Amino acid sequence: MGTRVAYPLQVKQESIEMKLAGKTVKEIMETLHIKNKTQVETWWRWYRNGEEHRLLQPVGKQYTFGKGPEVLPELEQLRIDNKFLRQQLGIPKKVQRIGKEVEPQIFVALVESKQGEMTVKELCEMFQISRSSYYRWVKQKDRKKWSELECLINRLCVENKFRYGYRKITALVNRTHRVSKNTVQKIMQKYGWSCRVKKKKRQNTGQPYAIYANQLNRQFQSDRPLTKLVTDITYLPFGQKLLYLSSIMDLYNGEIIAYTIGDKQDVALVLDTLHQLPPMFHCLMHSDQGSVYTSYSYQEEIKRKSITMSMSRKGTPADNACIESFHASLKSETFYLDGLKNESTSIVIQTVVDYISYYNKNRIQQKLDYRSPIEYRKAAV
Template structure:
């Protein structure tokens, strides 16, 4: 028998060399070679299968780390599993969790909300939405609110509009003060992008901005129906509350010291909102990004 390997080599390396040699030499019989080196055939196949499994695991782990890094530690086990499935890897949630724990892949882990209940003047609209957050098409239901950021830059206020159909950020404005001009800018951006909004339900809390007479008039001019949460019921506007929590957890908390100026914060939020709209996948919209889900809907609808 021709020497195939050193007797001191690890068992898996021996079996690998036997496999390659038998495959290359048609005159060699596997059972004969294994008998010569006192290796049970069950051990041979077990080690081969284990090597294939290890290789496959290495590839999955590599992809998992890549997904985790690409999304800047914003993806937890469910999103990583979904993205791996999207990339053609069949893997269960338990295994993803186990591998994430093994390789210390910890998603960014919620603090206090800015309140805009300052004055009692203005008209309060009915709660038409009444926690029915389901929208069957784009521009059917929008929601808005204001959230506060604090840091070396002072204070900053983000005012976005979300479409409840796909969670897409329709328009937004970041300002150093929570004033009515900020709301006008946000509305102007939204109305510039979307012309026909007749019948749209626009939901908010009872913040003073939304009770402002001119705000209500601007909505009426577009045929938009205004809806307001009951005071003190954050669940009535949980869609935007959830977005604020996600944005701060994935973009701001733990990184406060990086934002020395308002300009730096503005750039980070702009980048995050682009990422959120175009790349961040969600289970509620079939593991697509908001933009992809809207485009798919429009394509199928037409």
Template sequence: MVMKNYPPQFKADAVALYESRPDATIRSVAADLGINQETLRNWVRTAGASRPRGRRTQEPAQPPAPLEAENAALRKKVRELEEEREILRKAAKLFAGGDALVNPFQGVADLQRRYGVKRLCEVLGVARSSFYYWRRTAPGRAARQAGDARLAARIRVVHQESDGTYEVPRITAELREVSGEAVNHKRVARIMRAFGIEGVRLCRRHRTTISDPAAAEAPDLIGRDFTAGEPNTKYVGDITYLPIDGEKSSYLATVVDLASRRLAGWAIADHMRTDLVTDALAAPVRTRGSLAGSIMHTDHGAQYTSRSFAEACRSARVRQSMSAVGSSADNALVESFNATFKRETLQGRKSWSDEREARLDAFRWLHRYSTRRRHSPLGQRSPIVFENTLHHPPTTLAQAA
């Protein structure tokens, strides 16, 4: 039986997913999410979502203009296009290697006598007010650039003397101590980026598991046995981070059924507070109806050892199970799940462009994981199909609201 009451966030994400994929159809998106296509169509209609579809209706033909006037207009258009092409060809030489903001302005300055500022700004996509501001502030900018070049030379000396190991904090301190300059570390960082000066940086693994030594512990009821005879008896959970451009992150908490490999619930947020994992646990409670007597196995992260999560488990009548501290092998299945998720959604990229893109990619992939993705341990069947073969009623994956 398909779940009738969908959370508002699920509906909003389903509509957003449909809008974000111009090549998708109502039918394909509904199939990805395991819902009825008419249900999705109603949500899209209610939300007022729309996308251009098919060919536009041709407007009634207008009476043809006199031939001479039409030819004159065409000749004028050709002249404009030829001029535009000439401007772009000349400006391209200026754009070839340099600052993306200065070059268009410099192009306008160099070509303004022949084409005029207004025409150049139109072709190059530059606001005239911005160009005039750039021209007015040119002397001050040149002075700053000269000062940056002098400071860059001193930074390079310090960097070389450290065998290329110093980064911004140490170089800033060295400049302040040796030369007595009241130089700002942000300026040092900017100049180092601009001149390609880099220090040695230790790679740090992004930690999502932060243990609390004083927190209550639960026994390991799984013992690295990531199998179960029946669905809704043993679950594993974990948190992974979603890298966003600009050194930001979102966080994904998941709950996976060991019997069917079904993603029974998940929650995504821009934080790692305890309600991230309690929301993820609440999702399978709605999906399954009851988790009474089942095991919930996690690592020793502070979120899972918290009082709030323990209370959520007691409320759902779930037995808590925890892996040994620092042993990723004790939670290997969900660790593998996280790695697969990132590999298949990022597809070689290092991060998502923004939180919306990350959420929609996760929304689609996580639902497809249960509704359509084939799993070799399940005989190349999806988790939902596998559960149906065990005479368990199919339900739509619940997401934390």
């Protein structure tokens, strides 16, 4: 058992003064050479509770067993009593009401005026108000200061789970209002409503050999549906077992027209995705040089569907940037954003299915004139 350290009264008072000055517990411990952070927190709790006389007690449980000093120094007791009386007299009479009768606006103003003298906890206990109610009143007070435009931007950010940056939010706002993107950006930065999607990551992986040349050649634009398709497989390491997503995108509008989720990265996974395609002619299908795409079974099915094959160069994922970007957005805007790390297999699958539906039907894109893929396709028809 460690030896207990008895700190002098001066050290305890200096600790409280440093805490009042905004110093952290770590800084106080390093400056005053205090070994245990519990000591600093205990002295601070005694000060906040008006029990500064306890700073005089010796080490151990003398107070618990009735062996401590029975009488406080007279001047110390008077100082404690005066402090309590000053706090009571300093409270405005118009908030001397209990529970629901306390006016939220007046109480919030009172807490602000007493900052540094009394804590939020002490004031809430005095008026029998829960701290959660106080913080709710603070939020309501701040929200009343919002303008109509700020309320609209907040609603759009919340509805889209903070997946959009200021450009897309501006496009949505301009459906009913006229506002510049700079104004929207300033408002979103002011309140911390900026896009919360994590930085997208890519992993460069090369394949042993290529069978087909790169006929797509990074020409990702298409003027007709179902003429240029791209496909790829991505990992879904967010559940109790590793899953794989195989998807096919139409470059005409960026729509995901076929996808399969499986627990094996084999030829059956990509064939199942390929079988979902409607009948088509003179279509170009681009992929990387993965073994599943260079397999005999996959290429035979490609020929049967009269599809022309195209493949990225070795170790160059940018040649298939569109489908890579979609997979990165799927992970960033769902699993990374919501902190999903070890979910059940059914939740992982449902999350992917819901996102692809949202991506096709609702997620607007700048290159589509701020419309979703399906909206863009229907508008063209």
